[in-house]
Amino acid sequence: MKEFLAKPGFMTDAGTLGADLSYLLAVIFTFLFLISWGLAKKGLGTKHHKLIFVSMISMALYFCGYYYARQLGVLALEGKEGFGGPQSVYNNVFVPILTIHLILVTFGLIMAGYMIVQGFRASRRENGDYVLLDQVLKVSSGPFNRVLLIILGLWAANQALLIFVRHASTAASLAWGLIFASIAGVVSLEKLIERWLPNGARRHRILGRGTMIVYALILVTSTLTYLMLYVIYPAKH
Numbered sequence: 001m002k003e004f005l006a007k008p009g010f011m012t013d014a015g016t017l018g019a020d021l022s023y024l025l026a027v028i029f030t031f032l033f034l035i036s037w038g039l040a041k042k043g044l045g046t047k048h049h050k051l052i053f054v055s056m057i058s059m060a061l062y063f064c065g066y067y068y069a070r071q072l073g074v075l076a077l078e079g080k081e082g083f084g085g086p087q088s089v090y091n092n093v094f095v096p097i098l099t100i101h102l103i104l105v106t107f108g109l110i111m112a113g114y115m116i117v118q119g120f121r122a123s124r125r126e127n128g129d130y131v132l133l134d135q136v137l138k139v140s141s142g143p144f145n146r147v148l149l150i151i152l153g154l155w156a157a158n159q160a161l162l163i164f165v166r167h168a169s170t171a172a173s174l175a176w177g178l179i180f181a182s183i184a185g186v187v188s189l190e191k192l193i194e195r196w197l198p199n200g201a202r203r204h205r206i207l208g209r210g211t212m213i214v215y216a217l218i219l220v221t222s223t224l225t226y227l228m229l230y231v232i233y234p235a236k237h
C-alpha cells in the first residue's frame with residue numbers, strides 16, 4: 001500500500017499518488033459540505049441532512065485510511081524532508097499554515113459530530129421533511145447525566161480492553177483518555193451554549209454557519225499546503 005501511494009501523482013510533477021488522491025478527496029468532501037449548506041439555505045432540510053450524512057461518513061472513512069496509510073500531518077511537522085524551500089519559509093510560513101490546518105481539522109471534526117446530534121435534536125419531520133423548530137432547546141439534567149455516565153462507561157470498557165487484551169502503552173491509554181475527555185467536554189459545553197443561544201433553530205443556523213466557514217478554511221489551508229509541498233517548493237532528490 002505504501003509503495004502504491006508513493007507512485008508519481010497525476011496532478012503535478014512532484015506530487016505522489018497518495019498526496020494527489022488525498023488532496024482531491026479533501027476538495028470533494030469540502031465541496032459536498034458547502035453544497036449541503038446551499039441546500040439548507042434554500043430550505044431543503046432533508047436533502048441537506050442526507051448530504052451532510054453521506055459526506056460525514058465518507059470523510060471519517062477517508063481520515064482513518066489516510067492516517068493509517070500516510071500519517072502525513074504528523075510526519076511533515078517532524079522534519080523538513082519533503083519540503084524543498086528555504087528554512088525560513090519552512091519555519092515562518094509552512095509550519096504555521098500546517099499547524100492552523102491541523103487545528104481546523106480537529107475543530108471541524110468535533111463540530112461535525114456536535115452539529116449532527118444538534119441537527120436531529122433541533123428539528124422535527126413534518127410531512128416527511130426535516131424542519132428546524134423555532135423554540136427553546138435545552139437538555140434536562142436526567143438525560144444529560146445519563147450521556148456523561150455512558151461516556152464514562154465507554155472509557156472504562158475501552159481502558160480495560162487496552163490494558164488486559166491489547167497490553168497497550170501508557171501513551172495509548174493517555175491518548176484515548178484525552179479523546180473521551182474531549183467528548184465529555186463538548187457535551188458539557190452544551191450547557192454553556194444553551195445559555196448563549198437558547199433557541200434550537202438559531203443555535204443550529206449560527207453554529208452551522210461557523211462550522212461551514214471552518215470547512216472552507218480547511219480547503220484553503222490544505223490547498224496552500226499542497227501547493228507549497230508539490231508545486232512551489234518540491235523536495236529535491
Ligand code: HEM
Binds near residue numbers: 052207211
Ligand atoms: C455537520 C453537520 C451540520 C451542519 C454543519 C449544518 C449546518 C446548517 C446551516 C449552516 C444551516 C442554515 C443555512 C443558512 O441559513 O445559512 C442549516 C439549516 C438546517 N439544518 Fe443543518 N447542519 C448540519 C446537520 C444537520 C442535521 C443532521 C439535520 C437534520 C437531522 C439538519 C437539519 C437542518 C434543517 C432542517 C435546517 C433548516 C433549513 C431551512 O432553513 O428550512 N442539519 N444547517
